[in-house]
Amino acid sequence: MLNKNDEVIIDIEDIGSDGEGIGKYQGYTLFVKNALPGDQVRVKVMKPKKNYGYARLLEVLQPSAYRVNPLCEVAGKCGGCSLQHLSYERQLAYKQNKVKNCLERIGGFKEDIRLEPIIGMEEPFYYRNKAQFPVGRNKEGKVVIGFYAGGTHSIIDTSHCAIQAKVNDTIIEKIRTFLEEYQISTYDEESHEGLVRHILTRVGFVTGEIMVCLIVNGDDLPYKEKLIESLVLTPGMTSISLNSNKVKTNVILGDKVITLWGQPFITDYIGEIKYQISPLSFYQVNPGQTKVLYETALNYADLKGDEVVWDLYCGIGTISLFLAGKARQVYGVEIIPEAIEDARQNAKINHIKNAEFFVGAAEEVLPLKYKEDNIYAEVIVVDPPRKGCEESLLNTIVQMAPKRVVYVSCDPATLARDLRYLCDRGYQVEKVQAVDQFAHSTHVETVCCLQRVNC
Ligand SMILES: C[S@@+](CC[C@H](N)C(=O)[O-])C[C@H]1O[C@@H](n2cnc3c(N)ncnc32)[C@H](O)[C@@H]1O
Known part of the structure; x- marks a missing residue:
């Protein structure tokens, strides 16, 4: 049995259902996020239980033959990808x-x-046609847009995501600039105050059509015409909308969508079949x-x-x-x-x-x-x-x-x-x-x- 904060060296032998490495220290099983079978690692015990425990990866002493450098800088912290450090062949x-x-x-x-x-x-990168970015501010008051860190609601500011459509980088930067320039408030989950909660984007991979929807804790967006002016310059922009979500909830989208510019939907194809996709529709990502x-x-x-x-x-x-x-x-x-x-x-x-x-x-x-x-x-x-x-x-x-x-x-x-x-x-x-x-x-x-x- 190990105690909290103990540091030990273990060999990772297996991979768990959430992608965590599994190794043993004197018969006691430890689960280690970001560790891979074949790694020898130094870990710190964080949550010891009776028969097993959770540990934090401190150092990879001997890397697994299947370990690769993740394309994304924040892969280890972001809750989105749990296997980017494993070669794609081994993932399969x-x-x-x-x-x-x-x-x-x-x-x-x-x-x-x-x-x-x-x-x-x-091509196992840039394959997702739908992204939902939480929006907030850091301690210095700067706008942060990105993804939640694994298991938390703390936003990791991200300018590039290696599994989303690349055009999102441009869209996010335009919205970030707009929010800073016009001092638009961003949503705070604790106090349930502030306006902009999330940004939803969808891209038709066959048609090239783009949708941007801002989810707001309100019914309107000040200076929206300025944002529209900037977003419409992105080739393929087809639909810009607001989604009103005034409820204190983890559910991202509210029921009401107001089209600000263009169509209320984009179109895309899977095979020969055409689909109309609105901000609220389910569509394969x-x-x-x-x-x-x-x-x-x-x-x-x-x-x-x-x-x-x-x-x-x-x-x-x-x-x-x-x-x-x-x-x-x-x-x-x-x-x-x-x-x-x-x-x-x-x-x-x-x-x-x-x-x-x-x-x-x-x-x-x-x-x-x-x-x-x-x-x-x-x-x-x-x-x-x-x-x-x-x-x-x-x-x-x-x-x-x-x-x-x-x-x-x-x-x-x-x-x-x-x-x-x-x-x-x-x-x-x-x-x-x-x-x-x-x-x-x-x-x-x-x-x-x-x-x-x-x-
Ligand atoms: C894995 S998705 C499949 C959707 C669809 N076949 C597709 O490929 O886009 C499962 C679907 O089942 C629906 N669903 C969940 N429980 C259901 C139930 N008891 N009866 C019918 N549909 C249900 C969900 O709303 C969801 O649309």
Whole structure:
């Protein structure tokens, strides 16, 4: 057992679920942020518990062969990236292993499963099309704009982020200059005073269109015409708006958006499908890898053109619209009414007539429709949040007995649990494909194809 403030030297042997290094000191496990397997490190114990503890990295004595210099100066402090100091190749190996371990440990699958090699990004930097920068002031009264330090709400002033669209650097500098020049107040979380809280930007990677939205603790922005004059000079600027959020909350966006200049939305494409994206819409943040993910889902659905497909947890209908071109009819189900409004609008602007959307919890809508309307499906696609699918939903899927189930997952642990449920009730896993959507984080997306046995 170690005590607080003890300093020890350990070898890091493993990597934890949040990207932290794991090593042992005389059998006692320590978790160390920013340490990597293969590193020998000197650490200071910060939070000792009975069987394990958390320690701070003081010095890397022997670096791991997989350690690289992060591109971003603040990578170690910022809460955004937890793996930028690990080579991208090893990040992919770590994610592939995470999926494999969950399938084996939680799902009980062994060699009987075909796990394809993970699909990584061609360029693992500057891939995010959406950024939300908190705004504040430092002790000297200077404007700070950047990201929260890991696990805190203290803002690290950042002029450049290595995973966001590069145009953000220009936008942030313009807003910083404006806030300083016109002495616009910035929001203080403690006192709930001050005006500018956050800056939201979105960039259409295919169209080049740019959206800037300032989130304010009020209804207006003094000297807004000066800011607009400056922002519109940025090539691609399409939409400038204010979002009013007067609530003392950690939720970034309020409900009300006022367009200050240009359109209330930008447009972008994933594959052939066009999307209108407003400040409040959900939209995938890595469009390049989203296309890869959806193409894999479409491929696994193996549609011939005459199928009825249910897309559960459909969000703004992204997968549904992708599938609609290859199916007879697609039905989408999503719990958030605004997302369904976007889904219907997206179907309309793409002239897609064979996609219908329902608002509600998938585990309520599907069983009810099955019981009352006797619906059926050749293929069911699910893309649930991290907690996975409710058992009642999986049970209805088993009863409906579609030929194929395509499971898109952002959490390999709940994926493995749900696959086991389906495989114990007439399904067999055909293929599993991990896709890296979020380089430098520990997250991994997985698509899985299940086939009904004997059909
Ligand atoms: C991982 S996202 C997938 C969204 C969409 N398939 C996409 O690719 O953009 C999960 C979605 O499930 C929705 N959701 C959460 N719980 C739900 C439930 N019980 N029933 C239906 N939708 C739900 C969330 O609002 C979110 O849009």
